[in-house]
Amino acid sequence: MLSSVQVSQFLQNTIGFKDWETVLFLDKLEFLNKFLRHFIKNIYFQNVTMTSIAAEDRRAPSDISEIIERGLSGKGGVCIDLNYFANLILTSLGFNCICVQGTYTTSSIIGNHCATIVELSSEEKYLVDVGNILPGLKLIPMHNLPFSFVGGGLIHEWRHCDDGVYRRYQIGGKLFTVNNDDKPNKTEETRVEIYPETKTLDDFKDPMNDVFTNMDRSFLLNTPFLFRYLDDLDDENSTFVYIWGTKLLTGDKNSRKVTKFANLKELGNVIEKYFPKLDKLELQNSMKHFEDVYRSSPQAF
Numbered sequence: 001m002l003s004s005v006q007v008s009q010f011l012q013n014t015i016g017f018k019d020w021e022t023v024l025f026l027d028k029l030e031f032l033n034k035f036l037r038h039f040i041k042n043i044y045f046q047n048v049t050m051t052s053i054a055a056e057d058r059r060a061p062s063d064i065s066e067i068i069e070r071g072l073s074g075k076g077g078v079c080i081d082l083n084y085f086a087n088l089i090l091t092s093l094g095f096n097c098i099c100v101q102g103t104y105t106t107s108s109i110i111g112n113h114c115a116t117i118v119e120l121s122s123e124e125k126y127l128v129d130v131g132n133i134l135p136g137l138k139l140i141p142m143h144n145l146p147f148s149f150v151g152g153g154l155i156h157e158w159r160h161c162d163d164g165v166y167r168r169y170q171i172g173g174k175l176f177t178v179n180n181d182d183k184p185n186k187t188e189e190t191r192v193e194i195y196p197e198t199k200t201l202d203d204f205k206d207p208m209n210d211v212f213t214n215m216d217r218s219f220l221l222n223t224p225f226l227f228r229y230l231d232d233l234d235d236e237n238s239t240f241v242y243i244w245g246t247k248l249l250t251g252d253k254n255s256r257k258v259t260k261f262a263n264l265k266e267l268g269n270v271i272e273k274y275f276p277k278l279d280k281l282e283l284q285n286s287m288k289h290f291e292d293v294y295r296s297s298p299q300a301f
Helices: 004-014 020-026 028-042 064-073 079-092 201-213 264-274 280-296
Strands: 096-104 113-121 124-128 147-151 154-160 166-171 188-198 225-229 240-244 247-251 256-260
Touching (some): 004 020, 004 028, 004 064, 004 079, 020 028, 028 079, 028 113, 028 124, 028 225, 064 079, 079 124, 225 264, 240 264
Antiparallel strands (some): 096 188, 147 154, 154 166, 166 188, 225 240, 240 247
């Protein structure tokens, strides 16, 4: 497990949460919100690292020591890397955390998402989902749903549905489609769902094996996919960048802009600009991976 020194160094040095001890002592909820903001600014959601590894060597993390090693590196990763590590950090600090499983509804891999619910009491529970696109700048109060926030000019709403599943809806259109006709758009689509049962790392073995190795089913192996916030996150209108395929989306609370790049070389330069902590060799190898994908399936981009 994590040592107190590792936890302190990660909070202070890796994500820049300098006064974490004072905040934790004074207000646990404030600590959790600040932890969320520091994490999603400094730790990238990215599939560069996983796609930089040769197919025969690529695999999902299978034990806690791997999660810790990946988390302490500060390089970021996908949901199992980020959210399970956040769970370990918060548990080490005395929080009552449960790991929960979910599914990105655009994927055919059921159970391909990992998140954490923190229970401050039996009546007060919050979702910590630092391994997601546009996670929002505040904790999701699972005891007080529906809860919505605005990002990129769209509404993102969490609901507790009649079947017991928690679902996040995106209302107002698609992030990478920007309409300039000012016509109201009330379309909504489910982006992710969370199941309330407690899970262990072993429960993610089969779906994450597909995520990390199955080229036919894993969108993370077929498309560059990165997200981060850029600002200090004291402002609800903080800016963010989101790369999907050869498209760059830059946005804030109420607006977004999409830029399309002609090729992966241009995209690599943009990734290096906005995600400077990525390992350069890993980025080069990842771009080679996606070049192979592009040659075999141009429609992927």
